[in-house]
Amino acid sequence: MTRSTALAWARVAVVVAIVVLLEALCRTGIIKPLTLVPPSLMLTDLYRLLVSGDITDDIVQTFLEVGTAFAIAGAVGFALGALVHALPRLRQALDPLLAAWYAIPLFVFYPLLVALFGLTVLPLIAIGVGFATPAMMIATLTGLDRVPPVLRRVARMHRLSPLSTIWRVILPSAAPYLFGGLKLSFAYAFIGVIAGEFILSGGGLGYGIAYAYESFENRKMYALMLFVLLLAVGVNAVLQSLESHIARKRSRQ
């Protein structure tokens, strides 16, 4: 058994152990059913919810919001990152703001967003974009910073046009950072949209959790929470393995 398969098995064992422990604590009544529902029950509840179609609308709404926010944040974050990279003075001025961005509780601007966009899904998408764009911007800046100067010189030597320099030299060189930025953007868009729904909206998975909590539907709440958790961890795992796949391919070249 190689070290990496041993690690993977150990990880599975740890997660299984935690789930089993929680299940035991709930079943023996050490953790009260009002506090936590046993994991097995969460899973069966979730299955029933998914099959019944009750939460299909919420799922579709959340997916659309996250997808839109992610697409906008990826494109705009990359464009802004490239622009700011070209303007060092602007970058120096923006630096403290970018670094402090994730310390700002963006939800306080929700009333403003509603006034600007109306009571639709747009304010939620805007919060997702606001969360996710700086991550992509920072990743783009770092990626462009790390392009080795020698590559730029080689491009000049071969008299590449600016466009093909970007396409054939700079982008491939910065690609790992850009991918890392996309991964982070997705996580932030997801967090922003779900949190926004939780606090302020009338639809979507986050709203479903908040609504179930307020109407004391503990079992529905935990089933939805499990769904959100599995979704976040699942997508993250897929992006992670894609990233290491790309990294391996590059190191072989």
Add this chain to the structure above:
Amino acid sequence: MTRFTDRLLLLAAIVLIWFAAAAYAGDIAITPPLQTVRYLFGLLATASFWGHAGATLLAFLAALVISILGGVMLGLAFGLRRFAGDVAEPIIASLYTIPKVTLYPVMLLIFGLGMPAKIAFGVIHGLVPVLLFTLAAVKNLSPTLWRTARALRLTPMQTALTVLAPAVLPEIVSGVRVGFALTLLGVLIGEMFASQRGLGFLIVNGINIHNVPMTTSVAVLVVTFAVLANSAMMALDRRAHRVR
């Protein structure tokens, strides 16, 4: 000097956007800069405001101390045990990507309304980055350092104090910077839902009773504090990395 003027220009641009947003969206959404500052000064003179600010500060400091101590200790523990660290790191990193707001009801069910739930909410936001930075720092420590410590026959205590601590300190400072911001965010969000005290409560209360100047001025205060505190920590961070 140009740097200073650039910062001023950025500030001016932000105030201009603020003006434009206030002009476009009107009084029901955001208060224009001048009125906000005037309202803020009035607010700062009231005793009840300081009660709320004190409650937030107390919860924030408690959460920050727990996040830093817990994060550093867990990070060291996982970092020094290579296999345990490699097993734990992806699990912890994926915890970082789940929307923690959705866990808020769980915190309330466990801790009840009030201070402990707020602190717990701050901790679940802030502990993970401190842990991850510490873990990475210990893991990536050069093996030469360990061999040197062994060659000099340092006791484990001496190794910890004279080799390990100085080597990982810069990364811990970076982790604390990120943890600081997220802990503040966690505490404020905690106050926004289920609390009768604190700045987060003032913001949400302002939204609920349509006291727009209140919401705007507290939001501006919080954002200013976050940006200034983060800049100070950045300066500290840079120094810690340079000294080495």
